[in-house]
Each structure stands twice: as C-alpha cells, then as structure tokens.
Amino acid sequence: MKKVTKIVAFFFTMICCCVLASVITTNLVNKKNSNTVYVPTDNAPYTMLSQASMPTAGRMQPVDLTEAAEKTVHGVVHIKSTVKGRTQTVQEMPDIFDYFFGARPRQRQYQSQPQVGYGSGVILTSDGYIVTNNHVIENADEIQVTLNDNRVFQATLVGADSNTDLALIKIEGKDFPVVPMGNSDELKLGEWVLAVGNPFNLTSSVTAGVVSAKSRKIGIYEGGESIEAFIQTDAAINMGNSGGALVNVKGELVGINAALESPTGTYAGYGFAIPTTIVKKVVADLKEFGSVQRAILGIMGGDVSSMLQLEENKGKDFGSIDGVYVSDLTDGGGALAAGIEKGDVIIAIDGKNIKTMTELQETMVQYRPGDKVSVTILRNKKQKTIQVELKNVRGNTDLIKDTGLEVLGAVFQDVPEQTRRQLNIGYGIQVSSVNKGLIKDNGIQKGFIILRVNNRQITSVSDIEEIYKEASNSTDPVLFISGVYPSGRRAYYSIDLSDE
Numbered sequence: 001m002k003k004v005t006k007i008v009a010f011f012f013t014m015i016c017c018c019v020l021a022s023v024i025t026t027n028l029v030n031k032k033n034s035n036t037v038y039v040p041t042d043n044a045p046y047t048m049l050s051q052a053s054m055p056t057a058g059r060m061q062p063v064d065l066t067e068a069a070e071k072t073v074h075g076v077v078h079i080k081s082t083v084k085g086r087t088q089t090v091q092e093m094p095d096i097f098d099y100f101f102g103a104r105p106r107q108r109q110y111q112s113q114p115q116v117g118y119g120s121g122v123i124l125t126s127d128g129y130i131v132t133n134n135h136v137i138e139n140a141d142e143i144q145v146t147l148n149d150n151r152v153f154q155a156t157l158v159g160a161d162s163n164t165d166l167a168l169i170k171i172e173g174k175d176f177p178v179v180p181m182g183n184s185d186e187l188k189l190g191e192w193v194l195a196v197g198n199p200f201n202l203t204s205s206v207t208a209g210v211v212s213a214k215s216r217k218i219g220i221y222e223g224g225e226s227i228e229a230f231i232q233t234d235a236a237i238n239m240g241n242s243g244g245a246l247v248n249v250k251g252e253l254v255g256i257n258a259a260l261e262s263p264t265g266t267y268a269g270y271g272f273a274i275p276t277t278i279v280k281k282v283v284a285d286l287k288e289f290g291s292v293q294r295a296i297l298g299i300m301g302g303d304v305s306s307m308l309q310l311e312e313n314k315g316k317d318f319g320s321i322d323g324v325y326v327s328d329l330t331d332g333g334g335a336l337a338a339g340i341e342k343g344d345v346i347i348a349i350d351g352k353n354i355k356t357m358t359e360l361q362e363t364m365v366q367y368r369p370g371d372k373v374s375v376t377i378l379r380n381k382k383q384k385t386i387q388v389e390l391k392n393v394r395g396n397t398d399l400i401k402d403t404g405l406e407v408l409g410a411v412f413q414d415v416p417e418q419t420r421r422q423l424n425i426g427y428g429i430q431v432s433s434v435n436k437g438l439i440k441d442n443g444i445q446k447g448f449i450i451l452r453v454n455n456r457q458i459t460s461v462s463d464i465e466e467i468y469k470e471a472s473n474s475t476d477p478v479l480f481i482s483g484v485y486p487s488g489r490r491a492y493y494s495i496d497l498s499d500e
Helices: 001-033 068-076 096-101 276-289 334-338 357-364 417-423 459-471
Strands: 036-039 047-052 076-085 086-093 109-110 113-123 129-132 141-147 152-161 166-170 192-199 205-216 230-233 245-247 253-261 270-275 299-305 325-330 345-349 373-377 382-389 401-404 408-413 429-434 450-455 478-483 490-494
Touching: 047 141, 068 076, 068 192, 113 192, 129 276, 152 276, 152 345, 166 276, 192 230, 192 253, 205 299, 230 253, 253 276, 253 325, 253 382, 270 276, 299 357, 325 334, 334 382, 429 459, 450 459, 459 478
Parallel strands: none
Antiparallel strands: 036 047, 076 113, 076 141, 086 109, 086 490, 113 129, 129 166, 141 152, 152 166, 192 205, 192 245, 205 230, 230 270, 245 253, 253 270, 299 325, 325 345, 345 373, 373 382, 408 429, 429 450, 450 478, 478 490
16 A cells, blocks of 8 residues: 555656646746847846847838839830030131231131930829920930930920039920929938939939938039039939939939939949939929029038038038038128028027038038028037028029020120139120020030120120120121130131021
C-alpha cells in the first residue's frame, strides 16, 4: 500500500512539474512577442520603443505612383517652337571718316538659318491655357502644341517673363485635360514626386524621384532681377522635359521642370523645377496684364551666414545665424519708408520664416505692388514686426503695363534702376519682348536698351512713337537706332520702314 501511495505521489509531482513548466514557457513566449523591443541610444544603454512605431512589412512597400501618372500624363503637352530664317541688316560701327564726310553708316546683311526647338507644357485650364518655360518658346515665330492623344494645335503667346523663365500660351478649344494646381510650400524633403514631359522627343514620359532640396539657387539665369528658388529632385530630367510637370503622389502640380545639373548635358543626378508658389502668381499676372507685376521690398543684402564670413563682421552677433541681413536700402522703396534700417535682419514675411535671400525672393514674387506685408526683423538682437507697403521698380504702387508698338513688333519698358547703375546711363528704354515685326527682323534682341533713334535721345516710349511717325512720313523712312545691351555691348541698327 505504501508503494502504491509513493507511485501516485511521484506521478502527481511529475504532472505538477509539467504544468508549471508549461506556464513558465508560455509566459516567456508571450514576453518575447510583446509590443516592446530594445534598441541602443546615445543617452542610455537601452530604450524601450513601441513596436507600433517600428516599420512593418506593409509600411515598407514602394509608393504607388500609377494613379498620379495616369492623372497627369494627359495634361502635359509636347511643344515645338520654330524660329524662321530671315535676312537681317546690321549697321556696322561708324569710323571717323563717316563723321567728317557725312557718309551714311555702313550696313551688312546676312541670312539666319531656321531654328526648331522642343519642350513640354502643362495645361492649366480646360479652355487651353498652358504654362511652359520662357526659354522653350522664346523668339518663336510658330508654336505648335501636340496633346497626349496626338491632336495638334497652333498656340499663341499670351505673355512671358524671362526673370522667372515662365511663359503662358493658349490653344483654342474646350474640355482639355488639366493638371490640378498643388502647393509647393507643402512639399517635404524626401517626398516622392514625378517628372512628366517629353525628354528627347519621347512623348508622355514619366520618371520618379524624391525632393532633394527646396529654394535652391544655382545661378543659371542672367540679370539682377532673375528669380531662382528651385525644387531640386533626383527624378530624371533631360532636354525636352523643360516646361513639363513636377507632380506629387496626388497628381497635383508642384513645379515646372526647368533645368538639370550635368557635366554632359544629360541627366546626371539632379533636376530643378520652378515651384508653384511662383508659377501661380506669374501665370495670373501674364493672363490679366500681359506682364508680371513685380513687387519689391527695397532692400539690398545677403544671407546672415554669408555676412558672418566677411572679415569686417568676424565676431559679431546678429542675433541669428538665419535670415537676410540688410546692408542697404533703395531710395523710394517700401522698406525705407516703413522704417527698416541698415543692419536689420529679416527673419519672416507674413509669418513665414525666411532663412536665406533666395527664400526672401521666392516669397516676394508672390505679391503685387500695393500689397502690405508684415516684416519681422531682428534689430540689436530684439525682435520687431514692421508693416511695409510694397512698391514696383518705379517706386510707386501703380500697375505696369508694357506698351506695344505693333508696327515694330516689340514691347518696351523702363530700364530697371539696377541696370541703369551698372551701365551708368541716365536715360533709355529697354526692349522687354520681341515679337513678329521690324525690330526682330533687323536683329534687335530682347534686353536691348535704346538710347538714341535718329540721333535723338530716348527717355520714354512716346519719344519712339513720335520719331517713328516723323520718319514714316518722310522721304527717307529709316530709323537709325543706337544703344547698349545689359552686358555692356554697344550695338547699332538700321530699320527701313519702307519694308513694313
């Protein structure tokens, strides 16, 4: 009987041990599979992180860009621009004998070859307004647009702006597919984007990449009034992509592809797009006024980080390493009138942080003359907000409309103050746009500053109009034009009005 009792006790003990082992094993497994993992950090040997915050297989899947591509490819067009060959007359530099003996200026003629360029454009409205790069259609006699469904249209130029390298063209029709406008300010570094366009004439091409940088300045545009604040992306951009769409994963337009950085002329890592914060304002102005109404703050300066590198500023404390340092102010400008001073550091416009001069330019291009903005500055390291009424390049708040002389085929504007100072000239009228007409036929290019016509000083467009009327009614209907390009190159032209 005792033996039986011992055997029963033995088996009972074994059963209890098995149950206990099972409980311990289950607890250990549950603990191993709990929502807590351990990773090393700089502050402690181990820090607990919730598994919900860790990447899972589902979150590691590639971003689906098929919907964005399908939504936008139909709203991106192929553009063919043609500059016809023409006979051009150039007046040679007169020599001293021409002055003594009254000889007429010598002329020579040459025949230019036709030029054809290709690019892309983005349909913004269902009635046919298309945005592209200015350099795609610049000086074109004919602009041909081909849609993704192979329909072909002749386009007309609504307006162009070389300072932002944007142009607006129009095709006739309705119910065109459009690319919806997005907000480039909402883009984040690392965010996926698509570049849609026609590289190497390969129509309707799509490439993908991420946003590599924002407000990037690369120094490709000439002139002190040029605006560069590019979105940098590693989506492949090549020749022919210019004027095409940069879109986000929702299929919204966030930029107009404009340039690529490459030692070979083809894609080598990075492309650059004009953000829609600039595109929207420029397109609206071109559509309403035919020219961009550019507001200026009226300051000169540079990035605080750059200013601190100057020898005279070594050891100084501006109160911030970010922002724009005001080194000078423009006479008659809004900043001077509002009380901004030399030495101030601009850190925000209407609550938007400003870290660099590029960001300041990108922000200012969104306003028009007469708009009022809140400028936040640091003065003696103390923060202050000043209300500034923005003005135009003429120092007032009037809208500037280019005056076109249809018979000559050009648009004229006042010479920017900065250009006047650089060239040391006190008068003249600048050719801001060249269309079909005698000026283009005779080789005068955009940017040329007319100083004299028929040996009379030019101070306004009305001077040109008056001299033109006099010459066209005379027995010798010729305009002898002299002037200078912004580069400093002098030039002389002769326009025979009997050819009109």
